[in-house]
Amino acid sequence: MRSGWLKRKKAEIQTPTETPSDLWSTCAKCHEVVFERDFQRNLKVCPRCGHHHRLTAEERLEITVDENSFTEINGNLAATDPLEFPDYAAKLEASYRATGKYDGMITGSAQIEGIPVAVGVADFSFMGGSMGSVSGEKIVRLMEFAEQQSLPVILFTASGGARMHEGLFSLMQMAKTSAAVARLDRSRIPYLVVLTDPTTAGVLASYASLGDVILAEAGAVVGFAGRRVGNQELGARLPANFQTSEFQLEHGMIDRIVQRKELRPTLAYLLRFFGAEVEEMEDADQSI
Amino acid sequence: MQINPFDFERPIAELDQILVELSRPEKRREAEEQGIDLEAEIQRVEQEKQRLMRHLFAHLSPWEKTQMARYPQRPYSLDYIRQVFDDFMEMSGDRLFGNDEAVVGGPALLEKKPVMVIGQQKGRDLKERQRRNFGSAYPEGFRKALRLMKMAEKFNRPIITLVDTPAAEAGLGAEERGISEAIARNLREMPMLAVPIVTAVIGEGGSGGALGIAVGDRVLMFEHATYSVIPPEGCAAILWRDRNRAAEAAGALKLTAQHAHCFGLVDEVLIEPLGGAHRDPMAASATLKKALTHHLDQLREIPVPELLEQRYQKFRQMGRWTERTETVEPE
Numbered sequence: 010m011r012s013g014w015l016k017r018k019k020a021e022i023q024t025p026t027e028t029p030s031d032l033w034s035t036c037a038k039c040h041e042v043v044f045e046r047d048f049q050r051n052l053k054v055c056p057r058c059g060h061h062h063r064l065t066a067e068e069r070l071e072i073t074v075d076e077n078s079f080t081e082i083n084g085n086l087a088a089t090d091p092l093e094f095p096d097y098a099a100k101l102e103a104s105y106r107a108t109g110k111y112d113g114m115i116t117g118s119a120q121i122e123g124i125p126v127a128v129g130v131a132d133f134s135f136m137g138g139s140m141g142s143v144s145g146e147k148i149v150r151l152m153e154f155a156e157q158q159s160l161p162v163i164l165f166t167a168s169g170g171a172r173m174h175e176g177l178f179s180l181m182q183m184a185k186t187s188a189a190v191a192r193l194d195r196s197r198i199p200y201l202v203v204l205t206d207p208t209t210a211g212v213l214a215s216y217a218s219l220g221d222v223i224l225a226e227a228g229a230v231v232g233f234a235g236r237r238v239g240n241q242e243l244g245a246r247l248p249a250n251f252q253t254s255e256f257q258l259e260h261g262m263i264d265r266i267v268q269r270k271e272l273r274p275t276l277a278y279l280l281r282f283f284g285a286e287v288e289e290m291e292d293a294d295q296s297i
Numbered sequence: 298m299q300i301n302p303f304d305f306e307r308p309i310a311e312l313d314q315i316l317v318e319l320s321r322p323e324k325r326r327e328a329e330e331q332g333i334d335l336e337a338e339i340q341r342v343e344q345e346k347q348r349l350m351r352h353l354f355a356h357l358s359p360w361e362k363t364q365m366a367r368y369p370q371r372p373y374s375l376d377y378i379r380q381v382f383d384d385f386m387e388m389s390g391d392r393l394f395g396n397d398e399a400v401v402g403g404p405a406l407l408e409k410k411p412v413m414v415i416g417q418q419k420g421r422d423l424k425e426r427q428r429r430n431f432g433s434a435y436p437e438g439f440r441k442a443l444r445l446m447k448m449a450e451k452f453n454r455p456i457i458t459l460v461d462t463p464a465a466e467a468g469l470g471a472e473e474r475g476i477s478e479a480i481a482r483n484l485r486e487m488p489m490l491a492v493p494i495v496t497a498v499i500g501e502g503g504s505g506g507a508l509g510i511a512v513g514d515r516v517l518m519f520e521h522a523t524y525s526v527i528p529p530e531g532c533a534a535i536l537w538r539d540r541n542r543a544a545e546a547a548g549a550l551k552l553t554a555q556h557a558h559c560f561g562l563v564d565e566v567l568i569e570p571l572g573g574a575h576r577d578p579m580a581a582s583a584t585l586k587k588a589l590t591h592h593l594d595q596l597r598e599i600p601v602p603e604l605l606e607q608r609y610q611k612f613r614q615m616g617r618w619t620e621r622t623e624t625v626e627p628e
Contacts, residue, residue, distance in 0.1 A: 085620050085621045085622065086618050086621075087620070087621045088617075088618060088619075089618060091560065091617040092550070095549050105625045106628045111625060141616075142616030142618050143618045145616055146616050149613065171504070171505075171526050171527075173526050173536075176526050176550045177525065177526060177557055177560065177562050178562070180505070180508055181508075181562060181612060182616060183481075183508055184484050184512050185615055187485045188485070188612050189613075191488050192609070194485070210505070213477040214465075214476070214477040214505045215480070215481050217477075218478045218482075219482070219485050232472055232477075233467050233476045251472070252472060260472075260473050260474070261475070262475050262478055
């Protein structure tokens with residue numbers, strides 16, 4: 010057989026399984042090709058243009074909280090389909106399988122530079138981080154837990170808004186989460202928000218806009234209505250940075266834009282300013 | 298009042314046409330000549346019309362309800378305020394930027410007792426519609442509403458809010474001045490206001506724009522009003538990339554008062570005059586007045602700490618979820 014000489018005769022010789030896509034990453038914005046290892050080391054921020062790529066909840070926690078300090082709570086809450094909305098049940102099942110999660114909002118307790126916190130992280134890969142009953146309930150339970158334990162709350166937001174598949178139930182999560190923030194305020198529990206790409210609509214118009222401090226990642230889409238809706242209505246008059254972190258900073262809606270690698274020390278600094286104390290010295294040693 | 302019928306109202310319009318026809322003088326003469334009992338005929342058509350209307354308006358689809366909620370002749374906030382309250386004095390401005398005419402509000406008397414009434418206001422003609430931005434509030438509107446609510450709290454007056462908006466304004470100016478912050482702030486402040494709050498959705502309950510003044514101890518909804526997380530057109534555009542499938546989307550969203558009540562998300566459905574509030578605004582106003590008075594009387598009896606706890610728990614329990622015992626593995 011002519012093709013016979015192409016076959017590997019010795020079993021121990023392996024064809025490299027790493028395809029170029031495993032070795033390289035391409036920046037979604039400037040299309041620069043970057044060594045995957047460098048890309049990961051740079052926390053998925055493009056070394057050339059500084060574009061902050063989206064992170065999964067796990068990736069976010071890994072770079073934010075002290076190693077092995079995160080304990081998830083309420084991870085078993087899952088959506089129902091109260092409206093029997095077209096294709097919702099199937100979409101949920103597909104999302105469970107794709108992400109290994111029951112919801113896009115992951116909540117729990119953790120430490121940041123040794124400071125105990127209640128933390129929630131939205132994962133955009135789960136149905137666009139949309140807020141339905143489960144996300145709302147998990148956020149409220151996290152805030153109530155934080156209030157009981159006197160823990161500061163940190164939320165990383167990423168969401169297209171309320172989840173239309175649950176109709177009015179989703180809309181009411183805006184009221185429910187905001188009411189929980191009011192109770193944190195009353196108890197003088199620090200509440201820090203980090204807006205990540207993208208944070209829009211019903212989430213921005215509720216708990217995401219209510220932090221004592223609101224930070225945002227550079228270049229994130231942050232706005233009320235979808236950018237496309239705005240464009241249709243207003244044509245060319247829109248500024249280039251419309252509905253981004255930079256636009257919101259310019260108009261006084263957020264406190265700071267923070268580079269991803271600066272987030273952890275920035276949060277720790279603010280937590281200390283708000284009066285947090287490091288729980289145990291050995292935990293503090295874990296911080297880099 | 299000239300009513301422009303929607304498709305589903307055509308059979309009624311046809312009977313109306315017959316009634317007009319029958320009451321013409323020459324018809325009367327004709328009937329007399331031929332010995333026909335015209336009065337009996339008119340009565341028969343009138344009864345048929347009533348029967349048809351009762352059937353039709355009891356079985357409106359969610360999309361037909363959407364059209365009812367948006368009916369150009371439907372009573373708006375100021376119409377109800379004039380009929381339900383006495384001595385309304387409109388207050389203006391958010392003390393920060395401007396006066397948004399998509400929101401009206403001020404002190405008024407309800408059955409001789411002072412209340413603060415705040416409503417979202419659409420316009421009747423083109424000029425007024427533009428002036429009031431079609432009932433879509435800018436941040437200033439939400440901030441004016443909150444300012445008036447805080448004023449009410451300060452002087453221990455209950456708050457009544459009337460919801461009727463397609464959505465909050467979403468353009469450049471709204472974004473520049475923090476439309477999200479304005480809505481979010483109201484959602485955080487309303488649960489803590491130490492006076493009773495009664496909300497009535499009188500027309501369109503358009504998502505965050507509606508909710509921004511709707512965190513009440515009681516939330517009432519007119520029979521043909523809608524309350525939705527997203528307009529049906531927007532939902533159809535996202536789901537099927539086709540805004541023309543809005544009727545289908547309205548059905549999927551279950552945005553009617555009956556659904557919201559069934560889900561436990563609104564407390565009471567206010568029955569409208571047959572054919573909708575616009576066919577008899579006085580009767581609709583009387584219904585609203587009775588309901589507002591009834592609920593306020595109840596709420597006034599509740600001590601403030603309890604009232605606030607009940608309000609918190611009311612919204613706290615909204616949502617449907619389940620607890621899974623098995624873990625899920627990613628593929």
